[in-house]
Structures are given as C-alpha cells and as structure tokens.
Amino acid sequence: MIKAIQNNxxxxxxxxxxxxxxxxxxxxxxxxxxxxLLLIWPQFTTNKFYFTMGTMIALSVIGASSLNLIIRTxxxxxxxxxxMGVAAYTCVLSQIYFHINFALACALGCSMSAFLALILGPxxxxxxxxxxxLVTFMVGEIIRLVFINWQSLTGGSNGIQEIPRGLDLFKxxxxxxxxxxxxxxxxxxxxxxxxxxxxxxxxxSLREVESLAECSGIPVSKIKxxxxxxxxxxxxxxGILQVYxxxxxxxxxFNSEASLNMVVMNVIGGMYHLSGPILGSIFITTxxxxxxxxxxxxxxIFGVVLIVVxxxxxxxxxxxxxxxxxxLLKALHLEVKNK
Amino acid sequence: MFTTDILSQVVxxxxxxxAIYILVALGFTLLFGIxxxxxxxxxxxxxxxxxxxxxxxxxxxxxxxxxxxxxxFTVALISLIFEFLVFKWFYQKMxxxxxxxxxxxxxxxxxxxxxxxxxERSIPSPDQSILTFGELSxxxxxxxxxxxxxxVLGLFWYFVTYSRQGLAMxxxxxxxxxxxxxxxxxxxxxKLAFFIAIFMTALAGGLYAxxxxxxxxxxxxxxxxxxxxxxxxxxxxxxxxxxxxxxxxLGESFLSTFYGGAVSSFVSFGSVVIxxxxxxxxLLGKPE
Numbered sequence: 001m002i003k004a005i006q007n008n009x010x011x012x013x014x015x016x017x018x019x020x021x022x023x024x025x026x027x028x029x030x031x032x033x034x035x036x037l038l039l040i041w042p043q044f045t046t047n048k049f050y051f052t053m054g055t056m057i058a059l060s061v062i063g064a065s066s067l068n069l070i071i072r073t074x075x076x077x078x079x080x081x082x083x084m085g086v087a088a089y090t091c092v093l094s095q096i097y098f099h100i101n102f103a104l105a106c107a108l109g110c111s112m113s114a115f116l117a118l119i120l121g122p123x124x125x126x127x128x129x130x131x132x133x134l135v136t137f138m139v140g141e142i143i144r145l146v147f148i149n150w151q152s153l154t155g156g157s158n159g160i161q162e163i164p165r166g167l168d169l170f171k172x173x174x175x176x177x178x179x180x181x182x183x184x185x186x187x188x189x190x191x192x193x194x195x196x197x198x199x200x201x202x203x204x205s206l207r208e209v210e211s212l213a214e215c216s217g218i219p220v221s222k223i224k225x226x227x228x229x230x231x232x233x234x235x236x237x238x239g240i241l242q243v244y245x246x247x248x249x250x251x252x253x254f255n256s257e258a259s260l261n262m263v264v265m266n267v268i269g270g271m272y273h274l275s276g277p278i279l280g281s282i283f284i285t286t287x288x289x290x291x292x293x294x295x296x297x298x299x300x301i302f303g304v305v306l307i308v309v310x311x312x313x314x315x316x317x318x319x320x321x322x323x324x325x326x327x328l329l330k331a332l333h334l335e336v337k338n339k
Numbered sequence: 340m341f342t343t344d345i346l347s348q349v350v351x352x353x354x355x356x357x358a359i360y361i362l363v364a365l366g367f368t369l370l371f372g373i374x375x376x377x378x379x380x381x382x383x384x385x386x387x388x389x390x391x392x393x394x395x396x397x398x399x400x401x402x403x404x405x406x407x408x409x410x411x412f413t414v415a416l417i418s419l420i421f422e423f424l425v426f427k428w429f430y431q432k433m434x435x436x437x438x439x440x441x442x443x444x445x446x447x448x449x450x451x452x453x454x455x456x457x458x459e460r461s462i463p464s465p466d467q468s469i470l471t472f473g474e475l476s477x478x479x480x481x482x483x484x485x486x487x488x489x490x491v492l493g494l495f496w497y498f499v500t501y502s503r504q505g506l507a508m509x510x511x512x513x514x515x516x517x518x519x520x521x522x523x524x525x526x527x528x529x530k531l532a533f534f535i536a537i538f539m540t541a542l543a544g545g546l547y548a549x550x551x552x553x554x555x556x557x558x559x560x561x562x563x564x565x566x567x568x569x570x571x572x573x574x575x576x577x578x579x580x581x582x583x584x585x586x587x588x589l590g591e592s593f594l595s596t597f598y599g600g601a602v603s604s605f606v607s608f609g610s611v612v613i614x615x616x617x618x619x620x621x622l623l624g625k626p627e
Contacts (some may be wrong), residue, residue, distance in 0.1 A: 021484075055600035076434075123616055130377065130433060131619040134570060135612055142608045149601045257571060267438050306442025310435045311428035 038181060042174050051173035051262045055245055058180040059238050060186045061206075064265040064277035068236035069191055071271050072200075073224050074207035075125065075132045076261045079140035080235055085147060085254030086219050087113040087236025088243045089154060095164040102166045105130075110236030117232035121225040140256050147251040166244050180241050192274055194230070201229065248337040268309055268320030279317045347475050349596050350589065355481040357588025358488035359550070362543035364568035364580040366536035370546045372512045372533045372575030376429050376436040380444035380560025381540060381565050387414045387447070388541025389548030389557060390455060393462050403465040407545060414541035415534050430529060431515075432588055444558070451555040462549040484546050491542060492581075495535070500576070510532070512575065515571045539555065568610050573624020582623060 003245065023031070042051065063080065070077050091109030100108070120139065127135055148157045155161075169175035186329055195198055206213040206220045214220045243249050269280025287305075291298035313319055363385060370378045391410030395401050401409065425443050429436035466479035499505040510518040511528045519525050540561075547561055568587050571578025587607060594603035620626045 083345070108448030127615065130437075130574075131615055133437065134566065135615045138608050138612050138615070142605065142612070145604055145608070149605075189433055203414070264441075266439065294511065296449045296453045300446045300453070303442040303444070303446030303449070306445070307428075307439045308424055310442065316437060 001213055005245060006317045016332065017165060030137070035185075039178075040136065041070070042177060048173050051177045052245070053286070053289060055177045055180045055241075057282055058177070058184040059242050059245070060262075060265065060281040060285050061184045062238040062241075062280055063235050063262045064269070064281040065184075065188050065191050065274060066231040066238075067262045067275060068229040068271070068277045069194065069227050069234075071266055072203050072207060073227050074128070074210075075224070076263060076321070077134055077136045077228075077231075078256055078263065079136040080231070080262050081254045082140040083113045083117060083232040084145035084235045084239030084242075084258075085251065086116055086143065086239075088239035088249060088254070089147065089160075091236075091240045092160055092163050092243060092249060096160075102164070106240055108153035109240055110233050113236040113239075118225070120223070121228040125221065125224045125228060136259075137256060142284055144255050147254065153251070154251070157281075159251050161248045161249060161315065163243060164301050170244050176245065178246075181288060183241065185236050186248070188274070188278065194227075197225070215227050251302065264306065266316075268306070270316030273318045276316055276318045279291035283317065344382050345476060345596070349592050351477055351481055352477075352596075353589035353592030355484045356368035356592055357585045358485050359543050359546050359561075359582075360564050360568055360588050361581050361584030362488055362491065362546075363565045363570070364584050365492075365537075365577065366540035366543075367565040368569050368572070368575055368577060368580045369532055369536040369539075369571075371569070373431050373508065374426070374430045374529055376426065377433060378565075379437055380447060382449035382560070382562030383444045384414065384418060384540045384558075385539050385544030385547060385561040386451065386553075386555060386558040387418075388523065388544030389553045390451065390461070391541065392545035392548060392555055393460060394442070395439075396465075397460075397462050407542065409540040410545055411428040415538040418532065418537045420540075424528060425535065428459070442563075445468045448555050448558065455555060459552045459554045461552055462545075462571070464549065480549070484550070487542070487546070491539065495539070498535075504528075504531060514532075519562060522526070560616045569605055570611050570615060570621055573621025576621065579621055 038054075042054075049078065067077065067080050070080075077188065086201065087109040088108075090112040093103045094108050095105045124132065124135055124139065147154050147209070150156075158180065167179075169179055195203065200215065202218045202223055205216070206218055207224060210220055246253075265280035265284050266277045267280070268283060269278065272275030287302065288295075288298050291301060315322065341564065361530065366384075367378055367381050368510070370376050370381075382475070387590060388411055391414050393404060395410045396403060396406035399406075413489055421443065429439050464480045468479050470477045470479055470482060499509060506522045507518065507528055507530065510523060511525060511532075515525055518528075542559060544558070548557060550555070551560075568580055568583035570583075572581070572583030591603050591607060594606055612619070
C-alpha cells in the first residue's frame with residue numbers, strides 16, 4: 001500500500017511540472033492587484049459600513065473555500081454552518097467558564113469542531129451523492145436543535161448576549177477588517193496548497209472514479225475524512241470571528257439556511273476552481289446590499305438568479321469567465337490552452 | 340399516564356398527522372421517482388395551497404369540500420406555469436434541481452411575503468364538534484382530514500393501478516427510455532405527474548394550515564416532513580411514502596404527547612440519520 005502511494009507520488013510529481021496547476025504570470029499579476037486593492041481601499045474611506053461589508057465578505061470566503069475542500073471530494077455537506085456554530089459556542093463558552101485567553105479559546109473551538117467532524121466523518125462519509133446531502137442536512141438540524149434545547153449551557157434560542165471581550169483589535173472596524181482578511185487569506189492559501197499538491201490530484205481522482213482511485217493505491221476514505229476534518233476546522237474561524245463581528249451568539253445564524261448559502265456561493269462561483277467560492281461569496285454577500293430597502297424583493301431576485309444559474313450556467317461565474325476567455329482567444333486567433 | 344383514553348387520543352392525532360404527511364410525501368416521492376427532481380420547493384407549494392384554502396374558505400365562504408379540492412386544483416393548475424418556466428430545465432438532473440429549486444422556494448416564499456405580509460393567519464375549522472363512540476372521542480375536523488386523505492389516496496391508487504395513464508406513469512418511473520420507445524410521451528407524463536404531485540401537496544398544505552397556522556414560512560415543516568418520510572420509506576417508492584408517513588405521524592404524536600416536542604424531533608432526526616447510514620435506500624426502497 002505504502003509503496004503504491006510512493007509510486008503514485010513520484011509519477012504525479014513529474015506530472016506537476018507540466019501541469020497547468022501552477023499560476024501563469026498574468027494570474028499572479030491579477031491576484032496581486034486584487035490583493036493590493038483589498039489592502040489599500042480602507043485608506044480612502046471612513047465609512048464604517050464598508051468595513052463591516054469587507055469583513056463579512058472576508059469571513060464568508062473562509063466558509064465557502066473550506067466547503068470547497070469537501071465539495072472537491074465529491075460530497076456536498078449541508079452541515080457546514082452547524083460545525084461553524086460548534087466552534088463559536090465552544091470558543092465563547094470556554095472563555096466564560098474557564099477564563100482562558102482568546103487565542104487558546106479560538107484554537108479550542110476550532111479543534112472541537114474538527115473533533116466532532118472526526119467522530120462523525122467516518123460514519124457520514126460512507127454515504128455518497130444525495131444520501132450524503134440529506135444526512136448532513138439532518139445532522140445540521142440535530143446540532144441546531146442541541147443549540148436551542150440545551151438551555152442551561154447555550155442560552156436556548158436567545159443565544160448568548162454577553163460574550164467575552166476577545167482581542168483588542170476587534171473594537172476598531174479597520175483592524176477587524178485587516179485581521180479577518182489575514183485569516184481568510186491564510187485559509188485560501190492553505191486550501192490552495194492542498195488542492196494543488198499531489199493530495200489535490202488524489203482528491204480529483206477519487207471524485208471522478210472512486211473505485212479506480214482506490215485500486216491505484218489512493219487511501220480514499222482516509223483522504224475524504226481528513227478533508228472533512230480540515231474543512232470543519234477552518235470554518236470554525238468564520239464562526240468565531242462572525243460572533244465577534246455581531247457581538248453576540250445567535251443560533252439562527254448556524255441553521256441549514258446558512259449552510260445552504262455556503263453551497264450556493266460555491267455553485268454560483270463555480271465549484272471546481274478555488275476562485276469560484278471566492279467570487280461566489282463576494283457576489284452573494286454584496287448582492288443583498290445593492291437591493292437594500294427591498295428586502296423581500298431582493299430574496300425573490302436571489303431565487304431567480306439561482307434558478308437561472310443552475311438551469312443555464314452549471315459552471316457558475318467561473319464557467320462564464322472561462323467561456324469568455326475561450327471566445328476572446330478564438331476571436332484573436334490565438335491557441336486555446338488548458339483544455 | 341398510558342391510559343386507553345389518552346392512548347386512543349394519541350392514535351387519532353397521529354393518524355390525522357400521518358394523513359397530511361403521506362399526502363406531502365407522496366407528491367415529493369412522485370416527483371423524485373419519475374423526474375429525478377429533488378423538490379426543495381415542496382413546502383412553498385404546500386404554503387400556496389394553504390393560502391388558496393384561506394381565500395376560498397376563509398374569505399369567500401365556499402362550501403368546505405368545494406373550497407378544499409378547488410383550491411388544491413387551482414394551485415396545481417397555476418403551478419403548471421412553474422413547470423414550464425422552471426422544472427422543465429431540471430428533469431433528470433438531480434443535483435442541479437436541488438439548488439435551482441431552493442431558489443424557486445426562496446422566490447415563491449418571499450413573493451408571498453410581499454403579497455400577504457408575514458403575519459400568521461388561521462383558517463376556520465369546518466366543524467368544531469366532537470364525535471363520541473363510547474369512550475372514544477374524535478374531533479370532527481380530524482375526521483375530515485382523515486377521510487379526505489383516504490379518498491384522495493384511494494383515487495390515486497386506482498388511477499395508478501388501473502388507468503392507462505397510470506400504467507404509463509409507472510412505466511416511465513421504471514425506465515424512461517424504454518417507456519418512450521413504447522410510445523409514451525415523456526413530456527405528457529411529466530406534466531401529469533407534476534400536476535398530481537402538486538395537487539396532493541397543495542391539499543396537504545391546506546389541511547396543515549388549518550390544523551396549525553398559515554404564514555409564508557409554514558412550508559419549512561412540510562418540506563422537512565417530506566424529507567424524513569421519503570427517506571424512511573425509500574426514495575421514489577410509493578408504498579414506502581405511505582409507510583413512512585404512518586410511522587412518522589404516529590411516532591411524533593406519541594413522543595410529543597408523552598415526552599415533549601424536543602424529544603420527538605431528536606428521535607425522528609436521529610432515527611433517520613441512523614437509517615440513512617445503515618440502509619440508505621429506506622425501508623421499502625430498492626438498493627441502487
């Protein structure tokens with residue numbers, strides 16, 4: 001088994017050099033420009049609203065990109081927000097009851113969510129396709145019911161109104177924005193590193209044909225479970241930071257609708273490219289703000305957008321961009337690379 | 340605690356709950372079995388059925404039976420527009436249908452928030468009196484629910500088993516291509532199945548709204564119920580939906596009477612999770 005993995009590693013590392021997985025120079029340029037824009041725009045405005053928006057986008061990118069890790073293995077989890085809630089509750093409660101400092105509590109919260117994923121993962125990941133979607137939906141509901149019904153600990157459906165102070169930089173919206181940008185950047189780099197490594201290649205192969213991947217010596221269930229655990233660990237950061245952004249714990253923000261939103265971000269952006277969830281979370285988080293004042297109407301539009309995207313553009317926004325690129329290249333009589 | 344008096348009451352409540360659940364789940368399983376569509380907007384159609392009954396029976400005071408069937412019929416007829424605009428694109432595409440129909444659900448629910456605002460309404464009961472057989476006392480409105488459901492289920496069973504269109508529907512659910520090769524027009528079968536499914540869902544939604552309360556968000560619970568029942572019975576299996584509805588309705592009525600609502604939801608979700616892990620194709624379904 002181990003030998004097979006080593007062989008596999010060698011052969012795929014040769015392939016990596018020729019593969020399109022490395023960034024091309026214009027991609028690096030685009031990414032850097034984007035990053036610099038994200039870093040300098042706060043210098044030109046003092047409006048608190050934009051900072052909150054920016055923080056919210058940065059946080060939802062964490063959730064969406066970590067969910068992308070699970071989606072890449074071919075499973076769509078509808079319990080992701082519930083795991084986020086587990087981390088948030090653990091972090092806040094451990095600070096209240098054990099008086100430990102924020103960093104430790106944060107680590108504890110994320111580990112708790114990962115630990116739960118480690119226990120549930122091997123059982124849940126035996127299922128595939130629609131059954132996995134349904135079972136995670138149910139698990140998410142069960143976790144939410146625990147939040148609401150364990151009143152002595154979690155405060156029931158009111159949540160926890162008085163949360164510990166956390167870090168000092170949380171008081172200033174600008175520094176909160178930079179902090180969450182940093183965390184979400186690290187998260188994306190981490191996910192990208194996994195997906196572009198040999199492990200990522202193994203993930204792609206087990207998604208496409210699981211039995212063949214297993215025959216080639218890829219430890220399928222081990223990889224699936226570890227991706228599930230890592231994703232649940234990462235989404236913990238979103239949960240904790242979101243609680244500090246809002247200022248209290250609301251169990252309603254960890255329900256199935258929140259999980260659905262994360263899936264929708266992936267789907268709208270395009271699932272099989274890491275830029276997909278990033279684009280998707282920017283789109284989904286900012287769209288409601290453009291339609292402010294028409295809260296109900298905005299939801300209707302949102303639903304219609306979802307239908308249109310799923311019916312006509314299954315590749316999501318990234319799919320449109322890719323088609324546009326192919327079209328442009330063809331129009332300019334250039335050769336089409338990568339596919 | 341477990342006296343015959345209370346137990347018989349629990350059974351009657353359970354049966355009337357089961358009746359609604361079976362209707363909701365039958366529509367869901369029909370759409371899944373024939374079109375391979377996971378209808379996440381099922382609750383929205385139930386909600387529309389509730390509002391249709393509210394308008395026809397609550398506001399216009401039509402006779403109960405006419406109002407009940409008429410409103411379900413109207414909703415199913417209007418929903419054919421959705422079939423044409425939305426569902427058509429998602430037939431035989433399980434994954435896309437899930438997300439796309441979540442979008443449809445959102446659009447319908449919030450459109451009805453815009454039309455009817457979010458306040459809860461109640462639909463008057465057709466008959467408040469209580470029927471007594473010796474020690475057994477049955478509220479008349481529960482009896483209405485059970486008898487209406489029995490009639491509809493009977494008609495549905497007759498239609499599926501004995502009519503030519505029913506035969507075509509069964510054939511299409513087994514193998515669409517072969518059915519098409521035998522001269523069955525899939526598009527017509529789709530429209531027929533869609534109509535029947537939405538009819539039953541809207542009917543169940545009306546009965547549900549009458550038993551509990553009517554609001555644009557009332558669809559969440561029927562959707563969840565449809566999920567649980569269909570998983571219990573097996574996806575796409577019609578007798579499975581009936582069995583699952585009975586188990587869930589009776590179990591929920593029993594548990595929530597004696598142990599409270601929280602326990603009953605934990606048990607129903609928990610048992611579904613366990614069943615999904617051990618026997619994902621459900622009690623009466625077939626393994627893939």
